[in-house]
Amino acid sequence: MFKGLKPIVYGGREVWPLVEGGKGVSATNHASSGAWAAAGGIGTVSAVNADSYDENGNVIPQIYHGRTRAERHQELIRYGIEGGVAQVKRAFEIAGGQGAININVLWEMGGAQHILHGILERTRGMVAGVTCGAGMPYKLSEIAAQYNVNYLPIISSARAFRALWKRAYHKVSELMAAVVYEDPWLAGGHNGLSNAEDPRQPQDPYPRVKALRDTMRAEGISDDVPIIMAGGVWYLRDWENWIDNPELGQIAFQYGTRPLLTQESPIPQKWKDELTKIKEGDVLLQRFSPTGFYSSAVRNPFLQSLEARSERQIPFSTEMAGEHTVQLDCGVKGKNFWVAPADLDRARRWDAQGFTTALKTPDNTLVFVTPDERAEIRKDQTDCMGCLSHCAFSSWKDHDNNSTGYLADPRSFCIQKALQNIAHGEDPDKNLMFAGHAAYNFGTDPFYSNGFVPTVKQLVDRILTGD
Secondary structure: OOOOOOOEEEOOEEEOOEEEOOOOOOOOOHHHHHHHHHOOOEEEEEOOOOOOEOOOOOEOOOOOOOOOHHHHHHHHHHHHHHHHHHHHHHHHHHHOOOOEEEEEEEOOEOOHHHHHHHHHHHOOOOOOEEEEEOOOOOOHHHHHHHHOOEEEEEEOOHHHHHHHHHHOHHHHHHHEOOEEEEOOOOOOEEEOOOOOOOOOOOOOHHHHHHHHHHHHHHOOOOOOOOEEEEOOOOOHHHHHHHOOOOOOOOEEEEEOOHHHOOOOOOOOHHHHHHHOOOOOOOEEEEOOOOOOOEEEEEOOHHHHHHHHHHHOEEEOEOOOEOOEOEEOOOOOOOOOOEEOHHHHHHHHHHHHOOOOEEEEOOOOEEEEEOHHHHHHHHHHHHOOOOOEOEEOOOOEEOOHHHOOOOOOOOOOOOHHHHHHHHHOOOOHHHOOOEOOOOHHHHHOOHHHHHHOOOOHHHHHHHHHOOO
């Protein structure tokens, strides 16, 4: 047992202060989270477009039949509820009364509140708590109170927590079981970088977590309410000065990336194989996500294609103005596109390379793509089912007449399609592969030597040693 590490009381029983991170679309399911709980920790089922099953136990493909986007959105909500319920029930059974089962919801996913209500209503007594981030989930405490479950807000700064506490959480303080600090420079998936923070200048998490604890103390919150450190956690020995530290109070640790490579992990073998090849620096913090948030993912050919697409970009005006003194003669129809002479030269070069179609962005720029890329972009936008509360890629919004009021952004992508594809066996090189920035450890940690893939129990036991 690693020095100073002690069980905490959660969900009415003692558990290890080790939390499995809930990872998006089907990347954390009942098999992984149930096993994590059975090993004595807190397992987390992802309730984001979770898989449901037919009578034979086969995954039900999430195929949409509605003619309108609003109709498809209702189908999305039904899939989300059925999948979440199925995953929780299976995880609870696997846990066998050990540990605890949480569910994870992205507040900015389409229909989040409907899906959360639907799952909690049908899984009473099974869900210990709800973790929720990606936005400012003010209503999380109110929903948790309706079902008497714990809630664990995911934040990236003391300032964000204080805003949530002052507006809503102080009214339901008894159900706030922990606060998850998700480091915006280290965690995988979507990250909570503010406009005041530089994505290229990572900050030490210790003073940020201390500031969070100071804020919690100022609001009268007990030190027994854990702060869960999420992002960059691999070896507990690297965090020895955090454990039993009076400055920080009770600390727990969340593992998001490391449980991807276990026998119970539901991700396809191709994805698992790619994890072992990641080198330090291969995970990119970027802003291509249609959520508008920064996110961290493996810089694979899919991400490289998005980078290249944004580099094939020029500003334009609809009339001659400033540097825009020449008319664009490729990639567009009509003569109302004025650009700088140097950008005209660049556009002609891209056109000669096969990027013959220019698409408008919301920022009055044009990006140059191939005809096949254009067709895929348009099809994905047409097929939208409203998986986000607002989507930059399709101009969808699940309220206010379903429109963001902005032009759809071709520099982004359909995140629902990309995450469903990779989670269900499509080529990892052609889809978004989320991972935390510590993922390179898969290739350096001797625990994984000779292709060893542990069970979840073996992984938890290993973590408890400090390694």
